[in-house]
Amino acid sequence: MMDYDLWLILIEISNYQKIKLIKKYKTAENVYNNFENILKENEVVRKKLKNFQKEDLNYAVLKLKEVIAREKINYITYANPLYTEKLSGILSAPFFLFYKGNIDVINNKSIGVVGARKCSSYGIAVTKLLTKELITNNITLISGGARGVDSIAHKTALENDGYNICVLGCGIDIAYPTENKVLFSKIAEKGVVISEFLPGTRPLRENFPKRNRIISGLSSGVVVTEASEKSGSLITARLTLQQQKTVAVVPGSILYAGSSGSNKLIRDGASICTDKEDLKSLLSLEHIDIGPMNFTPEKSEILDLITDSPIHIDDIFKNTSVDRGALYALLFEMQIKSEIICLPGNYYVKTI
Structure with a gap:
């Protein structure tokens, strides 16, 4: 039996065109059944799919079904009300998401915590501290599963029994970085791991800016704990600002290149997070407690x-x-x- 959703996922037209078709025809099955008329009426689709027959994807659909069954992958498309409600406002919204775990978690209030892959001890400490406070306020943590700040934030959320959303820049059946394979599995037990890329997609450089727009789209706001000028987290921050959401940035030393990107975000209009009251007001948290820990010496x-x-x-x-x-x-x-x-x-x- 044809899986019409997978068929529409595999068609090589833009997300925009797929969403446009769903808005008109409501379901992927209706798109399939009206495909000949669509080719006649839609010049953009006709030019993109020159010499394409809808039956051409039958084998590819079967192979994809085998992969997602074997890897225990689920998927959701724009035709699903749950998906539309949360992601319809995202820039260049993806038509589909593959996921492992509980997709309902995307409805939680979530805050992104992002930053450098090569972070300092200061960046590690700040990320742990602020992530813990988000979790204690019943906020879901969302990040990109990369080395450095992303992984530290995900692990801290798990350690504090919090919910995680992890957005990958590769196929959901690929662990990248490889050392995070167990981490991704643990996230999926309570939260969700998602990807807009087909299974088997390698972690190519160009995938990560695309991934970042989903993090910003799902987040109520974003915290940048440490970032150099080349950090991909700056893309997430700027996309979040474009959506008129809060970006809270922890300032770093002006003498440390690893903080130059985050410091310039503050210069360019992001909100500065200098103390617990900043975090509370910027992200509308119910309570906050990042006061000094009890220890000696003083x-x-x-x-x-x-x-x-x-x-x-x-x-x-x-x-x-x-x-x-x-x-x-x-x-x-x-x-x-x-x-x-x-x-x-x-x-x-x-x-x-």
Whole structure:
């Protein structure tokens, strides 16, 4: 039996044209049954599908059905009300999404947390801290499953029993990066992993900007914790701003190239996230608690270690009894209060 949705997914016309056909004919089956008339009436489709017969895709549809059955993949198209409600406003909306997990999660209020693949210890600490606060406010975390900030945010959401939406830049049957295969499986147990690419699609460079527009489309707002000027997270942020949604950016050292992109987002109009009240008001959170953690030594002792001469994070750690995670949290708090700054290479100095 023909799977009409998969047939329309496989036709090589634009998402825009597929959505236009669904708006007119309501279902993929109706598109299939009226295909000859569509070719006569729609010049764009006729030119794109020159010498194409609708039966030409029968074998490809069968093969795709076998793959999604074997890999336990589900899919949703624009004809589904659940899909239309959430994604109809996205720039160049995809006609379909393949997914693993609970697709209903896309209806949750979600905030994107994005940033650099090669992030600093500061970026790691900030990402963990802010993601945890989002989860405690019953916000669903959405990110792109990449190395660095994305993976840290996803893992932190899982550790705090939160919901995840992971948007891939490759086929949903491909784990990229490969070390995240288990992570993606865990996300799908409670949340959802989604992709607009056909199974088997490799993680090509051009796929990721397309992926980013879906992150921005599903998000109520986006937090950028750390990003260089070449970071793909800047695309997500700018698309989010175009949709008049909030982009909250954590400032970084002006001496660290890894923060240059995020700092320039602030310069160009994104909102700055300097303390807990910023995060609360920018993202309309019910409660927030990223105050200092309970630990010893006291903050004054840390400030005694950090002087006008740069000191490495490892040396700070060696000279305190504080847990490394707690230390990162404290350093983050001190930076957003402009008490210290982080230099390239994880060196810290007291502000003058």
